[in-house]
Structure formats: C-alpha cells, structure tokens
Amino acid sequence: MKSEPAHPGAPARLVHLCSREEWQTAQREGHRIPDGFAADGFVHLSTPAQVHLPADRLFAGRTDLVLLTLDPAALGAPVEWEPGVPTDPSSMLFPHLYGPLPVTAVTAVEDYRPGADGTFPARH
Template sequence: MPEHTYLLHITERSLWDAAREHGTYEMSTRGRTLEEEGFIHCSTRAQLPSVAAFLYGSYDGPDELVVLVVDPARLDVPLKYEAPEPGGEEFPHVYGPIGVDAVVDVEPWR
C-alpha cells in the first residue's frame, strides 16, 4: 500500500476527544473496544460510505460523527488487510491502539 493512502475510521467526537487526552485511540467499532474486537476497524475512502451506513445509518447519539484520517506510516502497531469472509472485500485492521500523532486530520461526517 502506498504511504500516501490514508486509513479512515468513523467515530463519535467525544471518543476522539477522550483519545486526544489519553494519547491513543482504542475504540474498534460502535460501542466496542480494541480489547473486545482485537483490532480497530478502518476503511479506505471508497469503503467509508458503506461502512458508515452499516455502523451509523440510523445514528441518533448525542455526539457528531467524525472521520479520523490515519497515516499508516505513523502507526507503531501491525496493520493487516483482511476480508470478513473468504473471498470477500479486504478492509484495513489496525492491531493495536492508534497514537493520536498518527491521525493527520479529523473530518466531519456529513
């Protein structure tokens, strides 16, 4: 994967704010932690709309949703592209906490 290809992770603003205070982001998917899942689910730019619809399609939480833009070259934990089922589309999975310094931008989600 080219270094200029960023990973994306959609989350709630309060979770990102807490990560900034702590120094690392450790949430995997909506309401589930890295410890529970074993990795942090990410996506490519092309995958983001379907992932967001699946995870947050009917989101009515108190926080706005944001997209973390992660530079994989700044990760100090393993990154693997894996399919949820054999022969399926591969998604980037980060096997450890994402340091806040690896997040190069935070974009609003719609």
C-alpha cells in the same frame, strides 16, 4: 478469516470513524481504543473509498461522527487486510490495526454526516 499481511497498492491514507466525544477522549489519552477492541483485538479502519460501507451498517442516522484521516506509516502497530462482513463485496478487504490508534497518526479530522437520503458518502 484469512488475513493478508500487506495489501497490494495500499492507499497512502486510511480512515477511522468515531464520535466527536470519542475523538476528544482519544486526544486526552494520546490514543484511541474502541469499545470492541478487547473482543476484536484490532481497531477497524477503512480506505476513504470504502468507509461508507461500515458507516451505513453501524452508524445509520448518526450526525455526531468524525472521520479521522490517518498516516499509515505512523500507526505503530501491524495493519492486516481482512474480509469485512458477508454483505460486503467478496473481493473487498478492510484494514485492521492490531494495536491502539495513536492520535499522532491522525492528519485530519472532519465531520462525517449522512446525506439527505440517510446514507454516508464514500470519500476519495
């Protein structure tokens, strides 16, 4: 996968999905390192407008998720914009944080639940 070091017109906010329990653990530890971090080498992030894609793919039916809103300037590690999976739109790039996610970069936490049809909404 080819990565791009910067994303033209990068949004002022990025988001990250995790369970409430994972968020509570991150608060105690001061950072979030997801289970897949060792294998992937990065923390999966999204823009608010694209967060529904990984949510529907990875967390179908879950009602224990929180959406962490992040200040990109406070992440403390490089963010690379890279392709998602083959079923995502071909031009869509996702932000990947190449380091732990510091809780100090989180500016808001909200429940993120699927709608009545079971799919997650995009955020704006």
